[in-house]
Amino acid sequence: MPEARTPKKPRRARGTKSAVHLLLRVNGEDREVTTAPHRTLLETLREDLGLTGTKHGCELGECGTCTVLVDGQPILSCLALSADYEGREITTVEGMADGAQLHPLQETFADLGAAQCGYCTPGFLLTAKALLEEKPSPSREEIREALAGNLCRCTGYLKIYEAVEQAAARMREEGPRGGR
Amino acid sequence: MKRVRRSQVEIEGKLRERTEVVEEDPSPPWDDRARLRVAGRPHPRLDGRAKASGAAIYTQDVGLPGMLHARILRSPHACARVLSVDASAALALDGVRAVLTQENAAAIPWYGGTTRLLERTVRYAGDEVAVVAAEDEETAEDALHLIRVRYARRRPVLDPGTAPRGGKPSVYTRGNARKAVSGAPVVVAGSYRTPAALHQAFETHGSVARWEGEHLTVWDSTQHIFGVRKELAAALGLPLHRVRVISTFMGGGFGAKNECGKYTVFAALLARRTGRPVRCLLTRAEESLAAGCRHATVQTLRLGARRDGRLLGIEHRSLCDVGAYGTDGPMPVGGPARTLYRCAAVRTEEVPVRTNTGPHTAFRAPGYVEGTFALERAMDRVAEACGLDPLEVRLRNYSPGDPRGFRYTRKGLRECYRIGAARIGWRRRARLGRRGTSLRGLGLASQVWPAGGAPPSHAVVKVNPDATAEVLIGTQDIGTGTRTVLAQIAAEELSLRARDVTVLLGDTGAGPYSLLSAGSLTTASAGPAVRAAARDARQQLEELATGLARGKGGRPGPREVCREIGDAMVIGRGARGPNPEGLKACSFGAHFAEVEVDAETGEVRIVRYVAVHEVGRVVNPLTASSQVEGGVLMGIGFALLERRIEDPATGRGIAVDLLDYKLPTALDLPPIEVLFVPGADPRATTIGAKGLGEPPIIAAPAAIANAVAHAVGADLPELPLTPDRVLEAIARGRRAP
Ligand code: FES
């Protein structure tokens, strides 16, 4: 039974309005999409590319749920126009793992209970990934600041901090691995 | 053996009489002597990796070939008559496949029959008027703007203080409260207000519907798959077996997803009409307008006490703004006044009033959060009036049993007080004071919540040839960790590891009935059912071992038995047994907050927080502590930040996005300590556990308000404690003698 969204074939987007053809680089792969010119990166990822790991929470830039990385920097994909991101390196939660090997952040989020309902988790993971790439040993205060734009209604954030701290420690010990 | 009995159950704080079909569960309860290996120990969520890898599929992620997208047109007016709806221009738009309006949609009764799916009268700004299904979301959205609606506006009712009654008040009395209070040497009276608050789960409400011939499958973000199936089947006039409801992963509910939504019916109707699957998801703005709220309250409270602080009488009356349709009556705002303290004379009254605002729903401990705020604020004032420490007043009024005349299975509130007071350093309270512009305060609040679970809940356990197992149960995991906790329970009984067990839930087509995931019911209801089923399977394995032993010599272990019998697998079944007669099972807690108030800005900072709970056995300390942390933070939001706001003239929602509706962020989290009173409650359930979903939010606003009141030296009659209200209280505190 097809439970996951099946990626749609590129089709002419919506009757009279013109479609654009884009070449996007997502999780290390070149992906061609034909889509409406005004589609947000969030909708392109979810609807056109079937990458539903990136969630929408508000679509107004207020919650961080839709965070993805562009050239390593977190952006809110609900505010980004897909057409502006050709040729950039886009990373979504699906691109964090190295094959079957999860990124240390994904492991610690799972092991320490940082994902409750899990809906906000992909956004937190990518924000944290960008943080750890810039600062391999962030203080609790730096983690708080970095994550303050991502909202979560379930966890109370504490387990998320702990997961980031533990992932940072693991990554320092093991050296860089996994992820892109 | 099933039998029928009359019994009382208390769900979401409301006591109801009902006829219950009960099935005895012979499992001997796991008491403190039970030596458990898996249940009672921290275990990571079994679905943690699915969530952290982006692989978990939520309703919002379900995409089906040929699927259409539906969007809802909502009334901009809080009260109006819909004169006409002209959808012709919308239908003419390229990509639009169908439009539902009051003209062409079946007249399905809604909100308990008080209205219909699409009605001629709209009663709040956000009420549904029409629905469009189109090839994509953007086209559906564009089409909404092309629908011409003529409204005849009426003046909306918006002030709960002057709003008409919305149903019968619910009244409780014991003794003569009025007389007891009036004759008391110490009387504390006050009026307390709490705002309407929004759940704001991160996954908005939504459904995907697909017909296969006569059979309807619906993916729904819900807290009650079987409830949705029942309501949906009734709405569409279908037999139950043709409706299947699936909720594999869901992004939070908090009470707003206990029932079938209109969007679900819209999706099903449009899917039938177009012959295509249809997805109908709410936007964040719709979520804020039309997906339920904690109802606002205006509470008046009078406590009468002796000079030694002992309560003589409690009078509590609350006006509850149930909104335009609220069908479940007012929430049990008087619950804490009825049950928290020993007091012979109590009268509580919850009066529903109807305004032209979005309908209310349950919201994490509905009524109790609001009622605890008022009662615990007033108890601090009794302490002050009697010259006593607030903790001492609570201990003097401690009620070992339910003061309505029931015994408890266990009550660990006294231990909560003791542990929490020691951790926070309660004895420093008298010495806290002002330093420059910084005012320090320490506050506490107590909590009671009916959390013993109830039947019916059924489970099936299949044991595979390789001695792994699957649990089939029609409950759902709304983010609390139900999958993991149920796997731990089955693993315990079957002598397996939790990761050798897969729990298949969230599908009415797969598992037998289990209750809704609300009212802190799930662990205490589904948990014993799973244990009973696993125990049944284990006993069958043991019998088979005896049979196999005769032929072979040695008696084979369970693993060998499984291998030996192969695909003739053992299938266990079990049901949640009845609750003990005459006993009430409640969860208890005490929260302690230390705050710093800036006397110049009125800003409140929580310096330290200690939350202590007694919930019987904690089946999974890892998931339990995140329940508490999240519940406390949600309570902090209700105490300091959150309120739904309407334009007082038009009734239109003002704070309908997450910029204006303030949720607590990572920066709002104080240092918080989570503690549990050790020990099981084997009289409550066979697994010795009670519920924990709601307790953590109940005491938080009260504890914070008490701490702030202590810091500023004045009462705080209204939540949230915004800087302007705090400054006003500081000014009052200064004027006070
Ligand atoms: S969905 Fe993009 S910030 Fe909320």
Ligand code: FES
């Ligand atoms: S885990 Fe549910 S919103 Fe964060």
